[in-house]
Amino acid sequence: MNRELVKRIVLPLLVLVVIIQVWSGIAHVVEDFPTPSDTYVAAFGGVDAEGDDIVGVLSDPFYVENVDDKGLFWQIMESLKRVFGGFALALIVGVPLGLLIGMSKNAQYAFDPFIQIFKPVSPLAWLPLLLFIFQDINLTAISTIFITSIWPIIINTALGVRSVNEDYMNVAKVLQFTPMEKVVQIILPVAVPFIFTGMRLSLGIAWLVIVAAEMLTGGIGIGFWIWDEYNNLAYHNIIIGIIIVGLVGFILDVAMGKIADYFDYTKKGRS
Amino acid sequence: MSQFLSLKNVEKRFPIPGKDDYIAVTDVNLEIKKNEIISIIGHSGCGKSTLLNMISGLDLQTEGSIVLNEKEITGPGPERAVVFQNHSLLPWLSVYENIEMAVKKVMPKLNSAELRERVEKYVSMVNLDHAKDKMPGEISGGMKQRVGIARALSINPEVLLMDEPFGALDSLTRANLQEHLMRIQQSVENTVIIITHDIDEAVLLSDKVVMMTNGPEATIGEILEVNLERPRKRVELQHDEEYIRCREAILSFLYEKFAKEDE
Numbered sequence: 001m002n003r004e005l006v007k008r009i010v011l012p013l014l015v016l017v018v019i020i021q022v023w024s025g026i027a028h029v030v031e032d033f034p035t036p037s038d039t040y041v042a043a044f045g046g047v048d049a050e051g052d053d054i055v056g057v058l059s060d061p062f063y064v065e066n067v068d069d070k071g072l073f074w075q076i077m078e079s080l081k082r083v084f085g086g087f088a089l090a091l092i093v094g095v096p097l098g099l100l101i102g103m104s105k106n107a108q109y110a111f112d113p114f115i116q117i118f119k120p121v122s123p124l125a126w127l128p129l130l131l132f133i134f135q136d137i138n139l140t141a142i143s144t145i146f147i148t149s150i151w152p153i154i155i156n157t158a159l160g161v162r163s164v165n166e167d168y169m170n171v172a173k174v175l176q177f178t179p180m181e182k183v184v185q186i187i188l189p190v191a192v193p194f195i196f197t198g199m200r201l202s203l204g205i206a207w208l209v210i211v212a213a214e215m216l217t218g219g220i221g222i223g224f225w226i227w228d229e230y231n232n233l234a235y236h237n238i239i240i241g242i243i244i245v246g247l248v249g250f251i252l253d254v255a256m257g258k259i260a261d262y263f264d265y266t267k268k269g270r271s
Numbered sequence: 272m273s274q275f276l277s278l279k280n281v282e283k284r285f286p287i288p289g290k291d292d293y294i295a296v297t298d299v300n301l302e303i304k305k306n307e308i309i310s311i312i313g314h315s316g317c318g319k320s321t322l323l324n325m326i327s328g329l330d331l332q333t334e335g336s337i338v339l340n341e342k343e344i345t346g347p348g349p350e351r352a353v354v355f356q357n358h359s360l361l362p363w364l365s366v367y368e369n370i371e372m373a374v375k376k377v378m379p380k381l382n383s384a385e386l387r388e389r390v391e392k393y394v395s396m397v398n399l400d401h402a403k404d405k406m407p408g409e410i411s412g413g414m415k416q417r418v419g420i421a422r423a424l425s426i427n428p429e430v431l432l433m434d435e436p437f438g439a440l441d442s443l444t445r446a447n448l449q450e451h452l453m454r455i456q457q458s459v460e461n462t463v464i465i466i467t468h469d470i471d472e473a474v475l476l477s478d479k480v481v482m483m484t485n486g487p488e489a490t491i492g493e494i495l496e497v498n499l500e501r502p503r504k505r506v507e508l509q510h511d512e513e514y515i516r517c518r519e520a521i522l523s524f525l526y527e528k529f530a531k532e533d534e
Contacts, residue, residue, distance in 0.1 A: 170347075171359050177376065185361075265406075266408070
C-alpha cells in the first residue's frame with residue numbers, strides 16, 4: 001500500500017488520540033463537563049453513565065416534534081437557507097458593483113472609503129439594527145449574512161477586473177469591441193476566478209457568522225440549537241454541534257472550491 | 272500609385288507633471304506603398320514602439336498626421352491588425368477559438384460553415400492544425416506567436432503591424448518563425464510593418480529598413496532599400512553582396528553614427 005496514504009490516515013488518528021486524551025483530562029477536572037464517551041452516546045444513542053437509554057441527536061436528526069422542536073438536520077437546513085439567501089443577495093448586488101468599481105476610477109473613488117470603513121465592522125454589530133428594521137428573525141439573519149458576504153465579493157470582483165492585462169484590452173480595441181463585448185469576452189473571463197475566490201471567502205465567513213447570529217436571534221438554526229443546549233445544560237450537545245458545524249463548513253468550502261476550479265480558465269487543459 | 276500609408280511630421284509628446292514634456296519621437300515622415308514590408312530598427316528607447324502604436328491607433332500622435340488609404344487614423348481598427356510582442360492570446364480560449372473570436376467580430380456576416388472554413392484556413396497557414404484545440408498555456412512560445420500571426424491575418428487587414436514579434440523567442444525559434452512569415456507573406460501579400468532590434472531579421476524580411484535615431488526626440492535617420500529577390504534563402508544570403516551591404520549599412524548606422532552609450 002502507498003506509504004503516503006498510510007501516513008495520511010495514521011497521523012491524523014494519532015492526533016485524534018491526543019485530542020481525546022486532553023478532552024478526557026478536561027472532563028476530569030471540570031465538573032459536569034461531558035466525557036468523550038458521554039458525547040458519543042449523546043450523538044449516536046445508547047446507555048449513558050446513569051444507566052438511562054438515550055436516543056442520540058444524530059440517530060434521529062429528521063424528527064419534527066413541533067415548530068420549535070426539530071431534529072438537528074432541520075436546524076442545519078435552516079441555517080444553510082439563511083446563509084445561501086444572504087449569500088445570493090450579496091452576489092446579485094456585489095458582483096455588478098465590483099465590476100463597476102473595477103472598471104471606473106470614479107466609482108472606485110466614490111465607494112472605496114465606505115467599503116474600507118464598513119468592511120472591518122463585525123456583521124453582528126449590524127444585527128440589532130437589522131432586527132429593529134425587520135422585526136423578523138429570518139430577515140434579520142439573512143440581511144446579516146448579506147452584509148457579511150458582500151465585502152469580499154465586491155473587493156475580489158473589482159480586483160479581478162483590475163487584473164485584466166492591458167494587452168487583452170488592446171486586442172479588444174483593435175477588434176473594436178463594444179463596451180458590452182469587452183465585459184463579456186474579456187473582463188468577465190479574467191474576473192471570474194477572482195469572483196469565486198471572493199465567494200469562497202464570503203461563504204466561509206457567512207458560516208462563521210450565522211452561528212453567532214442565530215444565538216442572538218433565537219428561534220431555529222444550528223447556532224440557536226447550540227445555545228439552547230447550553231441552557232438545557234446539555235453540554236455534550238454543544239460539542240456535537242461544534243463538530244457538525246465544522247463538518248458542514250468544510251463541505252461548503254470544498255464544494256465551493258470545486259465549483260471555482262470548474263470556472264477557472266487557468267486550471268483548464270493543464271492536467 | 273499614390274501613397275498607401277503616409278506619416279507626416281508625426282510627433283509624440285508625453286506630458287510630465289512639473290517638467291518639460293518628454294518628446295519621444297518627432298518629425299517623422301514616412302511613405303509606405305501597398306504590399307511593402309518595412310522594418311523599423313533602432314536602439315531601445317528610440318520610440319519605435321511608440322511609432323507603431325500611433326499607426327495602430329492604440330496611441331495617438333500629438334502632432335502631425337497618419338493617413339491610411341486617404342483616411343486619417345483616429346483610433347484602432349481591424350484594418351490595422353497588430354501582432355503583439357507577448358502574443359496576447361486570450362488564455363481561456365483555445366487556439367481555434369482565439370482566431371474564431373477575431374473573425375466572428377470583424378466578419379459578422381459569415382455563416383457557421385464559412386466561419387469554420389476561414390478559421391481553419393488560417394490555423395493551417397501557420398501549420399497548427401494538430402494544436403488547434405489546445406489552450407495557449409499548453410503550447411510553446413513560438414506556437415503562440417504563430418497563433419497571434421494567424422489571428423492578425425485572419426481578419427484580412429490592410430496593414431499588419433508587428434511589435435518585436437519574435438523578440439521574446441530564442442534565436443532558433445525566431446528563425447523558424449521568420450521562415451513562416453516569409454512563406455505566408457508570399458501568399459497573402461499585404462503591407463507589413465515590423466519593429467525589430469535584430470539586424471538580420473530586418474534585412475531578411477523587409478523591402479525597406481527604417482533606421483531610427485536615439486531618443487528622446489528620435490526621428491528617422493536613414494531609410495535603406497533592400498534589393499533582394501524573393502523568396503529569400505537565409506543560408507544563401509550570407510554570402511550575397513547586397514545582403515552584406517545592407518547589414519553593414521545598418522551596423523554602421525546603429526554602432527557608429529548612433530551608437531548608444533551605456534547608461
